Amino acid sequence: MRHQRAHGDSAADVRDFFTPRAADWDSRFPDDGPAYAAAVAELGPRTGDAVLDAGCGTGRALPALRAAVGPGGTVLGFDLTPAMLEAAVRAGRDRDGALALADVARLPLRDGCLDAVFAAGLISHLTDPADALRELARVVRPGGSFALFHPVGRAALAARHGRELTPEDLRAEPNLRPLLARCGWRLDAYTDEDTRFLALAVRRD
Ligand SMILES: C[S@@+](CC[C@H](N)C(=O)[O-])C[C@H]1O[C@@H](n2cnc3c(N)ncnc32)[C@H](O)[C@@H]1O
Numbered sequence: 001m002r003h004q005r006a007h008g009d010s011a012a013d014v015r016d017f018f019t020p021r022a023a024d025w026d027s028r029f030p031d032d033g034p035a036y037a038a039a040v041a042e043l044g045p046r047t048g049d050a051v052l053d054a055g056c057g058t059g060r061a062l063p064a065l066r067a068a069v070g071p072g073g074t075v076l077g078f079d080l081t082p083a084m085l086e087a088a089v090r091a092g093r094d095r096d097g098a099l100a101l102a103d104v105a106r107l108p109l110r111d112g113c114l115d116a117v118f119a120a121g122l123i124s125h126l127t128d129p130a131d132a133l134r135e136l137a138r139v140v141r142p143g144g145s146f147a148l149f150h151p152v153g154r155a156a157l158a159a160r161h162g163r164e165l166t167p168e169d170l171r172a173e174p175n176l177r178p179l180l181a182r183c184g185w186r187l188d189a190y191t192d193e194d195t196r197f198l199a200l201a202v203r204r205d
Pocket of ligand 1 (some may be wrong): 012015018054055056057058060078079080082084101103104105119120121122126127132
């Protein structure tokens, strides 16, 4: 995951971008596994919990999520791009979670049915971030948790792409905190360092 795109992309734009990248997605980032496992550990799902990997892509977080909730828990992986889900199946990630083609802005889930949501590399690709964050809040129970993760920090990612970080950057803490608050979340922890970005939030009552 080393891409950064502008907000406001349509679902078709997202698919056009990720479809040609799906087949070799995992092989391009072979060393990220421990970082995903550490982020899932900080999200802190417990045995028996129901968790969603929102924008799961090839399902790189699913093994860690399954390990955390155990065989009696529920792990879902939803994504908008069929080719990413097909790559997830080829990688055997459907053994760790139930995969489905779904837009995180319109989830086929009941209110409050989840304990936690993990979202890696998702927020920068959302057509309408507030809309999706509100929908994720709808399906998580009060007190449930949310992790926004990326295995590279904002500055390192921008440098890699030859971009400048601007004050408008959605993941900058002064922007992310009020956005999450407007959408039903309380930002509880924020880390943005070269080797990772991790924002942890709690579903407000
Ligand atoms: C940068 S990739 C990250 C994939 C995976 N989470 C990972 O860490 O490897 C972003 C993923 O989000 C998906 N995506 C973007 N917008 C989405 C939406 N509205 N609903 C569901 N998935 C979405 C894309 O199809 C893509 O697979």
